[in-house]
Amino acid sequence: MSSELQPNLIALQTIVYREVKRFTRIWPQTLLPPAITMVLYFVIFGNLIGRQIGDMGGFTYMEYIVPGLIMMSVITNSYGNVVSSFFGSKFQRSIEELMVSPVSPHTILIGYTLGGVLRGLMVGVIVTLLSLFFTHLQVHHLGVTILVVVLTATIFSLLGFINAVFARNFDDISIIPTFVLTPLTYLGGVFYSITLLPPFWQTVSLANPVLHMVNAFRYGILGVSDIKISVAITFMIVATIVLYIGCARLLVSGRGMRT
Amino acid sequence: MSSALSIRQLTKTYGNGFQALSGIDLDVAEGDFFALLGPNGAGKSTTIGILSTLVNKTSGTVNIFGHDLDKSPAALKRSIGVVPQEFNFNQFEKTFDIVVTQAGYYGIPAKIAKERAEQYLTQLGLWDKRDVPSRSLSGGMKRRLMIARALVHEPRLLILDEPTAGVDIELRRSMWAFLTELNEKGITIILTTHYLEEAEQLCRNIGIIDHGTIVENTSMRNLLGQLHVETFLLDLKNNLTVAPQLVGYPSRLVDSHTLEVQVDKAMGITALFTQLATQNIEVLSLRNKTNRLEELFVSLVEKNLAKVAV
Numbered sequence A: 001m002s003s004e005l006q007p008n009l010i011a012l013q014t015i016v017y018r019e020v021k022r023f024t025r026i027w028p029q030t031l032l033p034p035a036i037t038m039v040l041y042f043v044i045f046g047n048l049i050g051r052q053i054g055d056m057g058g059f060t061y062m063e064y065i066v067p068g069l070i071m072m073s074v075i076t077n078s079y080g081n082v083v084s085s086f087f088g089s090k091f092q093r094s095i096e097e098l099m100v101s102p103v104s105p106h107t108i109l110i111g112y113t114l115g116g117v118l119r120g121l122m123v124g125v126i127v128t129l130l131s132l133f134f135t136h137l138q139v140h141h142l143g144v145t146i147l148v149v150v151l152t153a154t155i156f157s158l159l160g161f162i163n164a165v166f167a168r169n170f171d172d173i174s175i176i177p178t179f180v181l182t183p184l185t186y187l188g189g190v191f192y193s194i195t196l197l198p199p200f201w202q203t204v205s206l207a208n209p210v211l212h213m214v215n216a217f218r219y220g221i222l223g224v225s226d227i228k229i230s231v232a233i234t235f236m237i238v239a240t241i242v243l244y245i246g247c248a249r250l251l252v253s254g255r256g257m258r259t
Numbered sequence B: 001m002s003s004a005l006s007i008r009q010l011t012k013t014y015g016n017g018f019q020a021l022s023g024i025d026l027d028v029a030e031g032d033f034f035a036l037l038g039p040n041g042a043g044k045s046t047t048i049g050i051l052s053t054l055v056n057k058t059s060g061t062v063n064i065f066g067h068d069l070d071k072s073p074a075a076l077k078r079s080i081g082v083v084p085q086e087f088n089f090n091q092f093e094k095t096f097d098i099v100v101t102q103a104g105y106y107g108i109p110a111k112i113a114k115e116r117a118e119q120y121l122t123q124l125g126l127w128d129k130r131d132v133p134s135r136s137l138s139g140g141m142k143r144r145l146m147i148a149r150a151l152v153h154e155p156r157l158l159i160l161d162e163p164t165a166g167v168d169i170e171l172r173r174s175m176w177a178f179l180t181e182l183n184e185k186g187i188t189i190i191l192t193t194h195y196l197e198e199a200e201q202l203c204r205n206i207g208i209i210d211h212g213t214i215v216e217n218t219s220m221r222n223l224l225g226q227l228h229v230e231t232f233l234l235d236l237k238n239n240l241t242v243a244p245q246l247v248g249y250p251s252r253l254v255d256s257h258t259l260e261v262q263v264d265k266a267m268g269i270t271a272l273f274t275q276l277a278t279q280n281i282e283v284l285s286l287r288n289k290t291n292r293l294e295e296l297f298v299s300l301v302e303k304n305l306a307k308v309a310v
Helices: A001-025 A033-054 A061-089 A095-100 A107-129 A142-166 A172-186 A199-205 A209-222 A229-255 B044-051 B073-079 B095-105 B110-123 B137-150 B169-184 B194-200 B222-226 B268-278 B293-309
Strands: B003-013 B019-029 B033-037 B058-064 B078-083 B158-161 B188-192 B205-210 B214-217 B229-236 B251-255 B258-264 B283-288
Touching: A001 A061, A001 A107, A001 B019, A001 B044, A033 A061, A033 A107, A033 B268, A061 A095, A061 A107, A061 A172, A061 A209, A061 B222, A095 B095, A107 A142, A107 B044, A142 A172, A142 A209, A142 A229, A172 A209, A209 A229, A209 B003, A229 B019, B003 B044, B003 B188, B019 B044, B019 B073, B019 B188, B019 B205, B033 B044, B033 B169, B033 B194, B044 B078, B044 B158, B044 B188, B058 B073, B058 B194, B073 B078, B078 B137, B095 B110, B095 B137, B110 B137, B137 B169, B169 B194, B188 B194, B194 B293, B205 B222, B205 B251, B205 B293, B214 B222, B222 B293
Parallel strands: B033 B188, B033 B205, B078 B158, B158 B188
Antiparallel strands: B003 B019, B003 B058, B205 B214, B229 B258, B229 B283, B251 B258
């Protein structure tokens, strides 16, 4: 095993370097759009409409939505990076370069996931920096903030990977983001506290995993949350492990890649 | 000589029930230049797909330089380089990056990877295209890029699936010279091709696969030795209106200046010229009607087709 470790570390470095190079090379498609979109959210929702809404959870509306918007961009970009890069490799058949090589399936999976996490974090940092033009941010709990954002980016990178494995055409990689990811994110407490909802819908909202992630991140930044942080973090760790095992099995089986 | 490749009872049945391989046995010796021929859909690409682990076998064993496909796939993968039929690299990446990245997948440190990429891209005439996105390369250049990529981890066995398809004759000949040089350096080469002249010129041993079975596995010399009758075209100096009577040599007039003659090995060619001379027919030149290997290939595949039909 140790004789395989060194080559796999080099392979991992190669995959991550290639992934980062890919999304930085096409930055007008990957890094610029979330920056513009989030500035629009800050201006319209945070500034213009937010002034009419007033405080939420003891903070100005702008302060309240900034953590949610950062998470929204992290979720979208980590998922989008892996799904488009891995499906693109399948589509162009360049995935065969990896499949014929002695790289371990775990190295491939970790490499693509790290690529997604790095893009998610990079966009998250860009959006955070932009938010400073609109509001003052102070981090309530740095450890929770970093842990939650990394776990969230990992989870959505792994989900993007599953989507890419099963996708057979470009429609298949846009269906899940459009019809599942976007509604879950918008209903995941990015723009509101679930305490504003009737009790029934509060309970329903708890089934939305994005709600837990957004609230845990908001706790890290502002110190307020609609849900228990320990539950949210435990859920994210379990989800990461389960998704990783599922993705690794898909890779080993060669589903969608080997005939 | 030790074995580079040993395949035993290899079968492949696809999900739709199509049986692409029905229990093939194949051995390729280390250092060999081996041709794997067969008509379209015969099972060549499936065999190569299994060797490169892109196709899951149904049953049987594959052993490459002592590495079993099931027991030590990583070691097996390190010992082979594959040049597929279809282009399978990222069309947006630069030529140099594609080769260096592939080396990284094999665990080769970046410095060595870059040196080797330069070496192979230079040898294959692509060094001046190193910073060009691969999509802008010509078809022949893309094929050479895939050869450079397959060599960057310095495999002991190189498998090429139709490497010269769509490549012009000049480039094809330069690729032949390159492959011959690699083989002379000790790299075992397995080649599939539809250009039988290519197989005849390059390969020492040959396997013919048809309908998922190996119908012939022998040396090129032995195989060509099986050719008892060759068809020649004779270019004549003077016009003829009817085919001459040639005893023991079935013939027909293709046009007024071209005579087609079937020559049985037992008869030889000297007697033919004697008969032509007695009839005052002067021959300017002669050539095989088709490539010799092609004649054999067609006859073997036809025989197998008759067997399968029965």
